[in-house]
Amino acid sequence: MLVSIAGGHTIRQTARLLGIASKIVESTRARLFRKLDARNRSEAFTNAYRAGLIPPGPCAGD
Numbered sequence: 001m002l003v004s005i006a007g008g009h010t011i012r013q014t015a016r017l018l019g020i021a022s023k024i025v026e027s028t029r030a031r032l033f034r035k036l037d038a039r040n041r042s043e044a045f046t047n048a049y050r051a052g053l054i055p056p057g058p059c060a061g062d
Contacts, residue, residue, distance in 0.1 A: 001014060001018065001032070002045065003045075004017055004018070005025075005045075006045035011026055011029065036048055036051070
């Protein structure tokens with residue numbers, strides 16, 4: 001989910017891609033941002049990468 005959001009997908013696009021409700025994506029995104037101490041998608045992606053949660057390489061959302 002984080003890779004999809006960081007790749008520029010909207011909440012609705014991410015929900016459709018994963019086959020889940022938009023509200024689930026919204027709440028999960030909020031929890032991810034809190035856990036990663038991030039205020040926006042760029043900061044969340046950077047912090048996740050630094051923590052080793054996202055492998056190096058091109059974004060899967062591209």
